[in-house]
Amino acid sequence: MSVLKEMFRNLLSKPFTILYPKEPVPIPDRFRGRVAIRDEKCIGCSKCSVVCSVQCISMVDSPKEIEFKDKILMRKKKPQLKLFRCIRCGLCERHCPTGAIYLKNELSDSGTDREVVVI
Amino acid sequence: MPEVIVPIGPHHPALKEPVNFRVIADGEKIVRLELDLSYNHRGIEKAAEQRDFIRVLPLLERVCGICSHSHSSAFAKGIEEIMQIEIPPRAQYIRTIIAELERMHSHLLWLGVAAHEIGFNTLFMWTWRDRELVQDTLEEMSGNRVHYGMNEVGGVRCDLTPHQVSTALERLPFLEERIYQYVDMVNDQQTLLLRFKGVGKLTREEVLKYGAVGPTARASGVDYDARRDDPYFVYTEVPWNVVTDTNGDVYGRTCVRIGELRESANIVRYCLENLPKGPVRVNAPKIAPEGEIFSRYEAPRGELAHFIRTNGTNKVERVDIRTPTLANWTSVAMCLVDQNLADIPVIVAAIDPCLSCTSRITLINTPGGKPGIVTFDELRKRGQTYCQEQGPP
Numbered sequence: 001m002s003v004l005k006e007m008f009r010n011l012l013s014k015p016f017t018i019l020y021p022k023e024p025v026p027i028p029d030r031f032r033g034r035v036a037i038r039d040e041k042c043i044g045c046s047k048c049s050v051v052c053s054v055q056c057i058s059m060v061d062s063p064k065e066i067e068f069k070d071k072i073l074m075r076k077k078k079p080q081l082k083l084f085r086c087i088r089c090g091l092c093e094r095h096c097p098t099g100a101i102y103l104k105n106e107l108s109d110s111g112t113d114r115e116v117v118v119i
Numbered sequence: 120m121p122e123v124i125v126p127i128g129p130h131h132p133a134l135k136e137p138v139n140f141r142v143i144a145d146g147e148k149i150v151r152l153e154l155d156l157s158y159n160h161r162g163i164e165k166a167a168e169q170r171d172f173i174r175v176l177p178l179l180e181r182v183c184g185i186c187s188h189s190h191s192s193a194f195a196k197g198i199e200e201i202m203q204i205e206i207p208p209r210a211q212y213i214r215t216i217i218a219e220l221e222r223m224h225s226h227l228l229w230l231g232v233a234a235h236e237i238g239f240n241t242l243f244m245w246t247w248r249d250r251e252l253v254q255d256t257l258e259e260m261s262g263n264r265v266h267y268g269m270n271e272v273g274g275v276r277c278d279l280t281p282h283q284v285s286t287a288l289e290r291l292p293f294l295e296e297r298i299y300q301y302v303d304m305v306n307d308q309q310t311l312l313l314r315f316k317g318v319g320k321l322t323r324e325e326v327l328k329y330g331a332v333g334p335t336a337r338a339s340g341v342d343y344d345a346r347r348d349d350p351y352f353v354y355t356e357v358p359w360n361v362v363t364d365t366n367g368d369v370y371g372r373t374c375v376r377i378g379e380l381r382e383s384a385n386i387v388r389y390c391l392e393n394l395p396k397g398p399v400r401v402n403a404p405k406i407a408p409e410g411e412i413f414s415r416y417e418a419p420r421g422e423l424a425h426f427i428r429t430n431g432t433n434k435v436e437r438v439d440i441r442t443p444t445l446a447n448w449t450s451v452a453m454c455l456v457d458q459n460l461a462d463i464p465v466i467v468a469a470i471d472p473c474l475s476c477t478s479r480i481t482l483i484n485t486p487g488g489k490p491g492i493v494t495f496d497e498l499r500k501r502g503q504t505y506c507q508e509q510g511p512p
Binding site: 002003006016028029030031032051052053087088089090091094095103 | 277304307
């Protein structure tokens with residue numbers, strides 16, 4: 001009997017499927033998507049590179065003056081991402097002292113070559 | 120009639136993960152089952168020794184896709200005990216909420232898989248649709264559907280917002296209504312009863328003899344649950360009951376899991392309503408003192424055990440993971456005896472096997488046939504000798 005009840009309920013209800021990509025898929029605010037860097041905030045401390053569990057972040061030379069806690073710092077390096085290596089664990093975002101590296105609320109690309117650097 | 124060996128796997132269209140069954144059958148009846156696991160060894164334990172306590176948690180989460188929170192919780196719980204740090208009550212509550220939501224999604228997934236194995240795909244579609252609600256809740260709370268990344272040594276990584284709490288509470292009544300419907304279905308539907316009742320029976324004595332854990336053991340009347348018998352998180356504060364059954368067959372395991380679904384929904388509701396205020400983590404030291412810990416955790420499939428040994432550095436010296444599936448395999452081999460060949464999928468599915476988590480056995484065939492310890496150099500020499508004997512490919 002429970003099957004019949006459910007069947008009639010389903011006949012009267014809308015389809016459950018979302019017609020992606022015609023309809024947008026709801027993505028929660030906290031979703032851990034593609035990693036991105038706010039270049040103007042990065043002080044080059046290398047913490048993200050140290051905590052990255054898959055070592056997809058390497059530090060490259062990028063001298064720049066950065067304002068941090070009302071002081072002007074001279075940063076030497078900035079992170080570079082191998083995006084297809086990233087597992088989006090969010091450790092870099094968690095440990096970044098300035099909020100420079102963060103996980104966007106959008107889906108990440110995928111690829112097979114793990115060594116590709118995505119800028 | 121002579122006995123026939125039916126080889127199934129490791130690569131077989133009916134298997135989702137690689138495992139090799141050698142079913143020795145006499146006509147339609149199974150005489151014996153020989154198992155060969157470990158086609159999926161990923162070296163996670165060794166990899167865990169190379170990473171510090173921050174970087175090891177995302178790795179351990181990936182031991183299993185379904186019980187990812189279980190593995191990271193078991194490890195974090197153990198390390199926190201070695202470090203002698205007390206995590207804040209709010210973090211304990213959040214860990215419990217995620218753990219119980221994980222149990223709910225795992226059991227709903229299992230119910231669907233079990234229904235699919237007996238060809239009852241209507242139930243499969245329903246449970247997996249309802250599971251999406253749980254998954255959505257988990258995704259909103261943690262940021263990911265599968266690997267939640269909530270745990271860190273010293274607490275949890277993100278707090279729950281009032282909006283997330285209210286959304287989760289709004290979803291619970293519908294889920295509970297659905298769970299009650301599954302209880303009715305399991306008791307009424309002949310399709311289920313005919314394929315589940317009396318199939319894969321295990322007595323209480325057999326369960327204790329072969330060391331089965333989790334819903335498999337509780338379905339045979341073994342009243343054991345690590346959440347109650349070795350309490351952790353906030354299970355001592357939350358009112359809940361251990362669900363047991365006396366049938367001992369696949370039907371009993373289904374009843375236990377559906378009962379646990381109800382209990383989990385209640386635990387989640389209690390925790391969400393009584394979520395204490397305060398911080399969600401404490402600063403944990405980077406280095407753990409020398410020590411050993413055996414951390415037990417009731418994963419959805421049964422008791423999960425992490426043995427952790429630390430040596431005063433920021434890495435573990437050894438972590439040994441005993442997954443519930445490994446403990447349950449022997450009972451599967453035993454309860455398959457004298458059953459019909461057609462019941463293999465449902466009996467195997469009844470323990471909710473997770474093969475890639477289990478692949479952790481090393482068999483060494485020593486010349487004398489006795490077990491012993493082989494050094495790395497000996498192993499290397501053996502490999503070289505073997506390759507020389509084989510000749511060039």
